Amino acid sequence: MGDFSEMGGGQPVPAHDGASADSATPAGARSAAEPEAVVVTQMQARVREDELAGYERDTLALTATARRWGRRRVTTSAGRALALALPTGSVLRPGGILHVGPGWYVVIEAAPEPVLAVTPKSSEEALRLAFEVGNRHFTLAIDGDRLLVPDDTAMTVLLTRLEIAFTRERAVFVPIGVGHRHEP
Numbered sequence: 001m002g003d004f005s006e007m008g009g010g011q012p013v014p015a016h017d018g019a020s021a022d023s024a025t026p027a028g029a030r031s032a033a034e035p036e037a038v039v040v041t042q043m044q045a046r047v048r049e050d051e052l053a054g055y056e057r058d059t060l061a062l063t064a065t066a067r068r069w070g071r072r073r074v075t076t077s078a079g080r081a082l083a084l085a086l087p088t089g090s091v092l093r094p095g096g097i098l099h100v101g102p103g104w105y106v107v108i109e110a111a112p113e114p115v116l117a118v119t120p121k122s123s124e125e126a127l128r129l130a131f132e133v134g135n136r137h138f139t140l141a142i143d144g145d146r147l148l149v150p151d152d153t154a155m156t157v158l159l160t161r162l163e164i165a166f167t168r169e170r171a172v173f174v175p176i177g178v179g180h181r182h183e184p
Helices: 123-135 153-161
Strands: 009-014 036-040 054-061 073-076 081-085 095-099 104-111 112-118 142-145 148-151 167-172
Touching: 036 095, 054 123, 123 148, 123 153, 148 153
Parallel strands: 036 081, 054 104
Antiparallel strands: 009 036, 073 081, 095 104, 112 148, 112 167, 142 148
């Protein structure tokens, strides 16, 4: 197995503590209690989990929206601080290896989140819903025979207007398309 210690960044930086830039702490200084964050600049596309036997597996559970934010600070399930500095447009995929450190690695997981679940009565209803959701620049996921959309007021209004029955749930949401929204 190759040396993974330099893959995807690895430069420790002070973890963000929420203090403003006007704080009295000198730039670059950090308290002893403040954990260092590992800067991650790329996904580990060429590394498979089976190549990491003997390494500690850590996870980072993120919602569908959070998996599209490539620049921010996060904390893994084991408490490791990571500073994501991924290329613009990066989308973290569930199951993808985010970072390999000395003796440990981080895998992306999809966190359960609020969704509206629909079991279409027909293929026509499924197609109509998919069209309407996409037309509003929202994403949609397929979960067996169900369609999942974000639990958003616009989606609730749409489903009610189309007279399509739905339930509110918490589920893993992995959209089938990238989608985008028009924000003011």
